[in-house]
Amino acid sequence: MRTLLFLLRKEFLQIFRNKLILRMIFALPVIQLILLPNAATYEVKNITFSVVDHDHSEYSRKLINEFTASGYFQLNDYSKSYDQALDQVEKDKTDLIVEIPAGFERELIRQNESMIFFAANAISGQTAGLAVAYANSIIRDYSNNIRAEWISMPRLSAIPTIEITSSNWFNPQMNYKKFIVPGVLALLVTLVGFLMSSLNIVKEKEIGTIEQLNVSPIKKYQFILSKLIPFWFLGLMVLSIGFVISFIMYGLYPVGSFWVGYLFAGIYLIALLGFGLLTSIYAETQQQAMFIAYFFMLIFILLGGLFSPIENMPDWAQYLTYVNPVRYLIEAMRMLVLKGSSFWDLRYHFLIITAFAFVFNGLAIWNYKKTV
Amino acid sequence: MKSVELENIVKTYAAEKSIVTAVDNVSFSVEEGELFGLIGPDGAGKTSIFRILTTLLLADKGDAKVLGYDVVTHYKKIRDIVGYMPGRFSLYQDLTVEENLNFFATIFNTTIQENYDLVADIYRQLEPFKTRRAGKLSGGMKQKLALSCALIHKPKILFLDEPTTGVDPVSRKEFWDMLKRLKAQGITILVSTPYMDEAKLCDRIALMQNGKILQIDTPPNIVNKFGKNLYAVHSENMFQLLIDLRTFQQTASCFAFGQNHHLTLTEDPLSITELEEYLKSTNHLNTTITKIEPEIEDCFMQLMKSPSPKEIIQ
Secondary structure, three states: OHHHHHHHHHHHHHHHHOHHHHHHHHHHHHHHHHHHHHHOOOOOOOEEEEEEEOOOOHHHHHHHHHHHHOOOEEEEEEOOOHHHHHHHHHOOOOOEEEEEOOOHHHHHHHHOOOOOEEEEOOOOHHHHHHHHHHHHHHHHHHHHHHHHHHHHOOOOOOOOOOOOOOOOOOOOOOOHHHHHHHHHHHHHHHHHHHHHHHHHHHHHHHHOHHHHHHOOOOOHHHHHHHHHHHHHHHHHHHHHHHHHHHHHHHOOOOOOOHHHHHHHHHHHHHHHHHHHHHHHHHOOOHHHHHHHHHHHHHHHHHOOOOOOOHHHOOHHHHHHHOOOHHHHHHHHHHHHHHHOOOOOOOHHHHHHHHHHHHHHHHHHHHHOOOOO | OOOEEEEEEEEEEEEOOEEEEEEEEEEEEEOOOOEEEEEOOOOOOHHHHHHHHOOOOOOOEEEEEEOOEEOOOOHHHHHHHEEEEOOOOOOOOOOEHHHHHHHHHHHOOOOOOOOHHHHHHHHHHHHHHOOOEHHHOOHHHHHHHHHHHHHOOOOOEEEEEOOOOOOOHHHHHHHHHHHHHHHHOOOEEEEEEOOHHHHHHOOEEEEEEOOEEEEEEOHHHHHHOOOOOEEEEEOOOHHHHHHHHHHOOOEEEEEEEOOEEEEEEOOOOOHHHHHHHHHHHOOOOOOEEEEEOOOHHHHHHHHHHOOOHHHHHO
């Protein structure tokens, strides 16, 4: 026990002496939490559109007003013909063409229906899809408004309609930042827990100090614990800084219990530290460790549902994510921060991450030899 | 009791498509309180032997004991009582001199104060720099710190793997003086070095090459076993002289050796006059031939050339 304390003292001494790493530990959560949620957003704003109005009627002007007033669209120009509008698309000036045929108003009044033509620039599928979706909803509102106008006139009887409205739970405004901030918190914990721990042990190998430690009465468990405990603390510290910043920046704080969050992150860190230890056993140099760690980190994070939802992945990829510890932390963080899940709601996540902790650490201890 | 005993130790490494035998059936023993040197060029197998004895490496075959403890079954006991200084400087460069020493003392459950007298000689020279980081020390200072760290838990036996490689001549001499003082305190020391001039500072040495031991004896005995007259030959054109000496019929061996060429002859001393005649005929200027006492290096060169007794039997 006394030996472990001395080992820990040495580790902390080395960590606190490494000014660059120390600064990084503080800078990392600040910069990532400011940068990523603001940059990586799926909301598409400022879609530009061109109007080809062949009708020039009151109703067509109303329709165009609906578009510009929606806040999603910005009018690029009034084109004389479809070809002229297409030219604007080719110049990348406009995303959507709205063509209103001649006799739009007349048809609408006489036949009760009329046609509009949309063409979206699908170079960016995301923008095109959203542009059409927004446009559709504007048209729907528009036709409802007209209908309401006409219904109020007694010449038509009331038509029963079913209207579907949806409300988004736990994130009412569908704010993408709220979706990504808990994920970034998970990313930070992973970075410190996995990358830093594996590099630290390999460093002892690289500079040869591990040989001196091996020819000493230090026990295996003492050495391993002395390597894992400092990064366990650092990981939780980074998480705390992350919580503070996400509150200041985005007003986000766990709706659920902080303690459940820390407990989960604590167990998760044990699992990842074990994985870092396992990496360091096979790597001989920091360069190798870095590359192995980077390889796994990239897969873990991209398959962890940080940016793209796991539900959107093909089946085989979804099965892969079951063995990805990062997935569980991201999920747990989102459930905790947005939904306010309790320990009982997260029981399966706890169970799985505890299993990860046992498997990774078991493998690491099994493979770690004091002889070189 | 012998401090170190090795019996038929074999260690092989798997290299690409072949197997390299690093230690080939090596047996020797070191007496208590002895300063024993493993002398040989790089790749002779010295480091492998050190690592087997310090329980860092498992031998393929053979038995090894340190202070009576088997290196495989009682490795924990051995780790308590040996001091090991690896060939490469391997202390924490980001910790200060004092922190390093303190750390190595505490992991052996002792303190600097407890064993200060043992390292006092060496550590006193380091004390002015005790708040300096180990990475910022000079080469000689680093070696002194490494030795202090290996000594701080008062080991009964000290393993020093090439402690003076890459250290300036003055520091090397100081280092060997320190070893002598440690030996006087009763610590058994096993040291390896590629420098032949350091060999004669040991009580006994083992000359090693390609994983085999060529000879084990005291340095004077090894020199005595040389058994031939050795001549130092010098002329103005040393390169041509080497070629000419090697083509001379009665030359047994000839090596470039600092200022001179060291030469042994097959029919000594009969052919010495023939040699003088021969050198005259080859137009060498200012030729001198002097009989000299052989050194360890001459013995080593001779042993390298001649097949070992075992190979003759086989």
